[in-house]
Amino acid sequence: MDQVSQHLPGAGAAVGHDVLTGAESFARMWAAAVIGTSYVPMTRAEVVVHLHCLTDQLVEALFANPFRAAVGYQVGAKLVEAHFTGTESLSRTIHLIGDELLVELGVVEDERMRSRLAALQGTLAAGYAQALKERTLREQEAIRQAVLDARDHAEAALRASEARFRAIFSEAAIGIGIADLSGHVVDANPSFLDMLGFTAAEMRSRNVVRDFMHPEDAASVWRLYEELVRGERDHYRVEKRFYRNDGEAVWTHLTVSLVRDDRGEPKYQLAMVEDVTDRHLLQNRLRYQALHDPLTGLPNRALFLERLQRAFNTTTPGARVGLCYLDLDGFKVINDSLGHDVGDQLLVAVGRRLDESVSGPGRLVARMGGDEFVILVEGTSGTQDVVDVADRVLRSLENPVRIGGHELSISSSIGIVERAVEGTTSADLMRDADITLYWAKADGKSRWALYDPERNAREVARFTLSATMPAALERGEFFVDYQPLVRLDDSTIAGVEALVRWQHPEFGRLAPDRFIALAEETGLIVPLGRWVLRAACQQARAWLDAFGECAPFVSVNLAVRQSRDPGLVADVRRILDETGLPATHLQLELTESAIMDTADEPLEALRALSEMGVRIAIDDFGTGYSNLAYLRHLPVHELKMAGSFMEGLRAAEGADPVDAQIVATLVSLAHALGLTVTAEGVETAAQAERLRRIGCDSAQGWFFARPGSPADIERLLAR
Template sequence: MVAGAEAFARTWATAVIGSSYVPMTRAEVAEHLQSLTEVLVEALIADPFRTAPGYDIGARLVEAHFTGTDTLGRTVQLLGDDLLTELGIGVDGRMESRLSALQGALAAGYARALRERTLAEQEAIRAAVLDARDQAETALRASEARFRAMFTEAAIGIGIADIEGRILDVNQALQDMLGFSVEEMRQYNIRDLMHPEDSGNVWRLYDQLIAGDCDHYRAEKRFHRADGEQVWTHLTLSLVRDDHGEPQYQVAMIEDVTDRHLLQNRLRYQALHDPLTGLPNRALFLERLGRVFNAVGGTTSRRAGLCYLDLDGFKVINDSLGHDIGDQLLVEVGRRLDHSVSGDGKLVARMGGDEFVILVEGSASTQDIVNVADRVLHELEAPIKIGGHELTVSASIGIVERPLEGTTAADLMRDADITLYWAKADGKSRWALYNPERNAREVARFTLSATMPAALERDEFYVDYQPLVRLADSRVTGVEALVRWQHPEFGRLAPDRFIELAEETGLIVPLGRWVLRKACEEARRWLEEFGDSAPFVSVNLAVRQSRDPELVRDVKRILDECALPPHHLQLELTESAIMGTADEPLEALRALSDMGVRIAIDDFGTGYSNLAYLKHLPVHELKIAGSFMEGLRAADEEDAVDAQIVSTLVQLAHALGLGVTAEGVETPSQAKRLHRIGCDTGQGWFFARPGRPEDIDHLLRGGL
């Protein structure tokens, strides 16, 4: 019978699994139902017979969560169909009666337990609902109390309005902020609080909010107080919707940020203005200049101009009288500039130090800016009295004026700065107008200066030679070496384009050494080919070269390496250079002269010679400047003054035992007159233009 009970329990488990959700595995369900089957079997065969166990089994099924709608039906049917068979009990009227009674008791117990459980669950739900309602009411009352406390006691202003903008309530903070009572505020609509300088974005967002397109927004906004003053605020406006999601109220939270705004304005002013003069500073000027170029409407027909101004001699005043006097001077200059220039479309700014800039927007022509510059120069003419000193200052001004189209703010500033440099270079106390051609020349000059060192390494330089002709018999006795630069971009450049740059950069020393070597190499070649008829070479010596401590050693080494006798080399120095020579360079010239090298004074007569000093110099030749030859050029007449000057110079040179070369000889008449006056040698286009060494070869072979 035990085996039969186990088999029935398994069949029962299979029948009811899936009809109810129970928190058991299949094995646990089978085990639970087996225990119930054992109770049924005991009740079925018990004597006396009782139905109470069946009632308990129904209740235990509900307790185990077998509460599905099919669970009871399947259980009752299975008991009637299979229990007696599985237990091996013969079917008779007595057992069938007992089984039916147990089935009924099980169903009754199941139904009662299920009803009690349902009632218990309903009561729990009702209690939960009541508790939730109580909690919600309590929370609502607490929330309302908190809102009222916050609304009333909040430090920031809070206002409530309906969706049409009618103000319903405001708290005390907002009343204090704007100076209106609640009753007065309720007379207003939100739109009545518009400020004429409100950003258009503020009211665009407001329209979106009341339309329900957004739930909140933040903005900085000004309000007028009851006393007429204005208040800067940080506004947060939020939308409150009804149960259907439709806009119902609007709530504004308003923070007074007037002090913060004033502080920010003060800090911005300090950041954008010069603390000494009170004028706009570089940052504000550049901001304003940027706005000129970014203004609505483009730059097609609009113009602008700049005056970039630098005080002349300010450093001397500042260094000699002290920074306090210098600062007071800058303050007065700034005041005069602002007084003479200020107006619509004009801005005066201090860029730093003693530099100021004037921006003129919407200029009609360059003359407008020139007029501004003239007013500034005139304004600065009057002496400035500071601390017992009467100071006079002037200014150099760079002017740029042009259409905005095709240029940038950076271009305008760069060109104004360049032009200021021109004004100073041209003599100060004046203005200079930007000139693209001059700028191109300056750029080319800079390019030459930057590329010159590499040019020497790349052999871009070469030497031309111009003959020095003895006037008595037209024989070529010497040649002057003239360096040229075959520039890859600018083409063939004469010395006047780059020698000054070479002196400024210091490259004149290696360049001069290179020219000296090339000239000596050619002189040696001519000596080998033409013997006693070979010319000497005359090489120009720059001031910086004459002061080079290695000059004598360089010359001696080059002469030795080229195997050139020293008397076949002549070094030329300008009159001002040789007259201003200090002791050490003079010793170098004496050493060269003692070595046998000829020394010549170039462009004689254009400097300031000390004749008493001249006779002590180690000089062999005077080359009279070509400017004195102008009056001797015409065939039919000569300038008596020029002729007398040249004659005097020749007599002076001969009295000192020096030879004389006349430069700039261009006509036969000049050559004849110079020979008659007593010049020994002539040089100029009449004899030959500077040319390649091969041209000199031709002259030496065939004569002039």
């Protein structure tokens, strides 16, 4: 036990003493429970000492690091070695260990200890069973040898052999029966009679084939029996159920041996029967615990996966299967705010509602862990079967759950997958159900989402782009196109907007709407934006060298995350210095919502850029909710009107008067604030002419030119 204290959490003298005291107390309880269940050649004090030693081994295993469940196997074997072989000895030992050991040690709330204890219970039962089986086999071999001795030495030692056989036959702890080849019972020992509840006379009137066949016996049991009575085998061992005289079932390990006469012909059959009912029930109990969630009592992940795999192993043509994968919306908030006890009670209530609302033939409700549940629907005829199940689940959770004075409203998000078994796997089904659950969450919760292969393909492509984007920047897969900003009074090019593109090796040429949002999410927008800014400034410098005063300024879009980057001003200053581009030839565009939501520190950055000479423009103006009074205090030089305002100016026969008035008002407002105005999305000559008459300064759109390469811009400048 000195070693135990070394493994105790926060090992100290006080904790170690408590464990020692608890172990000693448990050993006394153990002795009191098992004394009288078996014939043991020890005094009560010796029994206590022996069980105290075994308790020490169990306690040391519980606290050992690493944990070794095999210690339980050794303890089970030592119980058999000490002659604790009665039917009640193992049952009382397993129940007492499970109910009292952690209590005596003071660690009943420790989940790790409870898990370890369950493992030790299982290995103790296995060790006990193996040791008892080996002892039984030794007894069986002794009995068989006695039978053979009776045959081989019939004349020389008939009386001694008969005495030995009778002693073993009568006193053996296992049941023994002798029958002729037609199956009629010739004799049975007291253990066998007690096991099945018959008298000797009743047993001799029985036929082993007619009276002891159980309806659930495997066909192999009786095939082996027929081979034995024909003399084709000398013995066989099986696990078999018998009916007692009172109708109850008894689980046994049955060994049947053939006894031949002097000529080697089959004469009798000898059955040796060990009652393993308690062990069988214990194994069933342990299996139930291993395959069910201890909190809700529902099947757990292991049992669910077992049933799911069985559904995929079917040979039924055209078989289909469906899954509802669900978790509770907002469960973490309830768990964190009201405590784990309330959270656990909520899970129990939800599990009960799910089981009551959807359980039935071909269906399995299981808890996967945490607040996640899954419903398996076998033998579906189509997607609607699983959708109906999901709708019932959502309805079952509509009413609040009352727990400890709290009325808790709950809902669930559900991912649905339904398909033919052929052509897919259980792993594919689980993966797609998990993906679909994520969609249901993303789409607003308290709903179900159906698996869509096209949406999944888009999600996979989106993930691929996100994962490959950093390397793409290093490999030079990005490039910049430019679209002219044209003065409306003389149709000359005032500037160009830099528009980044991605030449993806798999997906081809990608526009910004395919990857800019991803860059924002991953944080790559800052290095990507820096790269675009440098490329645009280098190109603007080249045009300044080639075209002088006719060279356009370059307008670069600035993402929200870039505008809040502490290094923005330093980056712009360094790039302008490196490229030699005057600050007046650079314009930075921010969206209306981004610039209106700008906090003090980013706003100071924009003011610093403006003081350097960099132009600041508000992109897509008019689509947000601008505070017009606040606008006059921002370091802004230009408004770029959103293309949606151009729709009413498109028609050749006349402009929409409302749209025309809105555009005129915006232009007038901008000019009153000392700002220039550029109209976006101009596609017709009528739009351009109406904007010119309104007084708009410049415009861009397909009417003037689509985004193109630097060479395309140079041709326009030269022309």
